[in-house]
Amino acid sequence: xxxxxxxxxxxxxxxxxxxxxxxxxxxxxxxxxxxxxxxxxxxxxxxxxxxxxxxxxxxxxxxxxxxxxxxxxxxxxxxxxxxxxxxxxxxxxxxxxxxxxxxxxxxxxxxxxxxxxxxxxxxxxxxxxxxxxxxxxxxxxxxxxxxxxxxxxxxxxxxxxxxxxxxxxxxxxxxxxxxxxxxxxxxxxxxxxxxxxxxxxxxxxxxxxxxxxxxxxxxxxxxxxxxxxxxxxxxxxxxxxxxxxxxxxxxxxxxxxxxxxxxxxxxxxxxxxxxxxxxxxxxxxxxxxxxxxxxxxxx
Amino acid sequence: xxxxxxxxxxxxxxxxxxxxxxxxxxxxxxxxxxxxxxxxxxxxxxxxxxxxxxxxxxxxxxxxxxxxxxxxxxxxxxxxxxxxxxxxxxxxxx
Numbered sequence: 208x209x210x211x212x213x214x215x216x217x218x219x220x221x222x223x224x225x226x227x228x229x230x231x232x233x234x235x236x237x238x239x240x241x242x243x244x245x246x247x248x249x250x251x252x253x254x255x256x257x258x259x260x261x262x263x264x265x266x267x268x269x270x271x272x273x274x275x276x277x278x279x280x281x282x283x284x285x286x287x288x289x290x291x292x293x294x295x296x297x298x299x300x301x302x303x304x305x306x307x308x309x310x311x312x313x314x315x316x317x318x319x320x321x322x323x324x325x326x327x328x329x330x331x332x333x334x335x336x337x338x339x340x341x342x343x344x345x346x347x348x349x350x351x352x353x354x355x356x357x358x359x360x361x362x363x364x365x366x367x368x369x370x371x372x373x374x375x376x377x378x379x380x381x382x383x384x385x386x387x388x389x390x391x392x393x394x395x396x397x398x399x400x401x402x403x404x405x406x407x408x409x410x411x412x413x414x415x416x417x418x419x420x421x422x423x424x425x426x427x428x429x430x431x432x433x434x435x436x437x438x439x440x441x442x443x444x445x446x447x448x449x450x451x452x453x454x455x456x457x458x459x460x461x462x463x464x465x466x467x468x469x470x471x472x473x474x475x476x477x478x479x480x481x482x483x484x485x486x487x488x489x490x491x492x493x494x495x496x497x498x499x500x501x502x503x504x505x506x
Numbered sequence: 507x508x509x510x511x512x513x514x515x516x517x518x519x520x521x522x523x524x525x526x527x528x529x530x531x532x533x534x535x536x537x538x539x540x541x542x543x544x545x546x547x548x549x550x551x552x553x554x555x556x557x558x559x560x561x562x563x564x565x566x567x568x569x570x571x572x573x574x575x576x577x578x579x580x581x582x583x584x585x586x587x588x589x590x591x592x593x594x595x596x597x598x599x600x
Contacts, residue, residue, distance in 0.1 A: 215558055223563045225576060226530030231538060231583035236561045264531025272527040393558050419583075427584030427597075430559055 215397055219244035227270035229262040232426025234390040234416035234433070236262065238336060239271065241393045242305065245400040248272050250303045251290055255283040255317060257309035258343045258418075259336075280316045283308040284324035284333060291331040303404065304331035310351035311341045314371045325380040325409050332403050332410040335373060338418035346421045353441075354494065355487040357479040358421075365483065369494055374413040375501075378447050383408040385447040389415040391433025392457050395444060399455075402446070415442045423478025432476055440467040440495050443502055452505045462499065470495070530579060535562065539582030541597040547572035549594035556586035556595060 222243030229236055235258060242250065251274040254260050260277050263270045278286045287306035294302055308317055313335040321333065340358050341347040348358040350371040357365050377385045384406045388396040396414070403410040417433050419426040436442040437457055444455035454462065461467045470491060474480040550572050557567045564576040565586060573595070575586075587595040 215554075219558070220563065220566070224527055224529045224531070225562050225564045225579035226532055226535050227562065228532035229561060231561075231581035232585060233561050236563065237559060240558070240563060264525075266523065266525055268528035268531035269525040270527070270531050275525075425584075427588045429561075429583070430585055430589050 215241070215244045215393065218247050222248060222272045224270050224272065227262050228264045229258075230420055230426070232419040232429045233258075233262065234338070234418070234429055235259055235336060236270075237390050237393070237429075238334075238396065238414060238416065241396050242334075242400065243271075243273070244397060245404060246273075246303050246305075249301055250274070250305055251276065253278060253283050253287040253290065253304065253306045255308050255312040256280045256343070257312050258338070259307055259309070261343060280312055282320055283312055283317050285320040287331045287333070288324045288327065288329040291329045295330065306331060306333045308333070308335055309341075309343070310335060310337045310339060310373075311349045314350035314373050322376075322380065325377060325382050325411070328382065328408050330407050330409070332400075332412065334412045334414055336414045336416045337373075338416045338421060339370070340418075340421050342418050342421040354491055355480060355483045357423075357482065363482070365480075365487070372498075374411065374447075377411040377413075378452075380409075382411060383448060384410040385413075386411070387413045387415070387442070387444055389433045389437055389442060389444060389457075390417070391415075391430050391437065392444065395455055395457050399446060402448075406448070421479070423481075424476050428476055432473070435468065435473040435476070437461070438468045439470050439473045440464070440499065441470065441473060441491075443498060445502060452502060454502065454506065462503070464496070464499075534578055535581050536578045539577075539580060539600055541582045541584060542577070542600050543575060543580065543582070543584065543586050543595050544598050545573040545575065546594045546596070549592050551592055551594075553591060555589045555591065559585050559589050561585065 219240045223239050253276045283306045287304050291304045339352050340349050346359045348360045352366050353370045355365040374387050386399045417429050440461045444458040446453045554567050557565045564580045566574045584597050587597050
């Protein structure tokens with residue numbers, strides 16, 4: 208009998224320690240496992256104020272067997288640039304600097320330092336894990352919250368603006384590598400991190416991460432909802448390098464609208480879309496189609 | 507003599523409050539659990555999906571023995587039961 212082999216390397220087991228302070232069903236440690244499969248202990252995480260700074264745990268301990276720097280909200284990209292430059296000066300090439308920030312720390316508060324680091328093209332990976340609101344402080348609306356979603360600051364009718372597409376903003380900065388990923392597709396994220404590891408310069412990964420607490424769903428559906436976001440075409444997985452967009456394998460079938468699942472299927476699992484009206488669903492469909500047209504144009 | 511006392515003996519990183527990696531930073535997180543995942547190893551096909559997706563890193567799939575779960579730290583989120591393609595993991599009330 209042939210032995211089955213794990214699809215990700217075994218060192219995915221080693222870096223994240225059991226017993227972190229995340230809520231049950233949290234997607235952040237899932238993504239850290241993929242990070243550790245690629246980099247092992249040879250990574251330095253720069254974490255601004257976000258859920259992750261809680262997840263790694265209180266002072267005498269630390270849930271990750273990697274170096275972590277906790278920094279102020281707006282400065283993740285600035286500190287990561289400094290660390291990357293210092294490592295370069297000292298001739299250390301095998302350690303990867305990763306800025307790991309939430310959507311608030313990227314799309315709203317950290318935007319200026321992110322834009323600066325991208326313009327100076329510092330050699331590190333910026334990962335924005337996008338749980339679509341300020342979950343850590345109590346589900347406030349952020350720039351990356353989607354249209355129609357309930358948050359504590361958009362209480363009755365939901366958000367009336369569309370999601371800020373940070374990956375597209377980063378493509379406009381002409382950086383060497385930009386990708387979107389999802390925690391529902393760890394092999395896809397693994398392949399993207401492997402590619403990013405080989406590229407020198409600024410790398411940006413926009414990681415879609417469903418949050419059971421803020422999106423109001425049962426913790427067991429985290430992976431299912433992450434996959435539904437891709438299958439309905441709401442979240443498009445692609446990579447940008449060499450001046451072109453390369454659609455990822457998981458998203459390739461959904462370029463054809465007939466093969467996408469209905470958007471209602473994705474919305475019905477989430478309590479934050481409970482009060483959504485049919486007109487708003489039409490508006491979301493129009494927005495999804497617009498995004499796909501943009502992708503088709505730049506492929 | 508007063509000057510001698512100021513001589514630093516320990517390296518700098520020993521005197522700074524630096525957190526060290528440890529198992530169970532947030533205590534025994536198994537206590538948070540409401541439902542417990544129970545594995546039927548005869549159904550398991552060793553596809554490793556539960557191990558890859560487990561957010562607490564407590565599931566180990568060994569090709570010979572099957573799935574093992576560390577119940578001290580399992581938070582009982584139920585993702586393993588949801589991603590299992592052959593329904594070999596079942597959530598049972600604690």
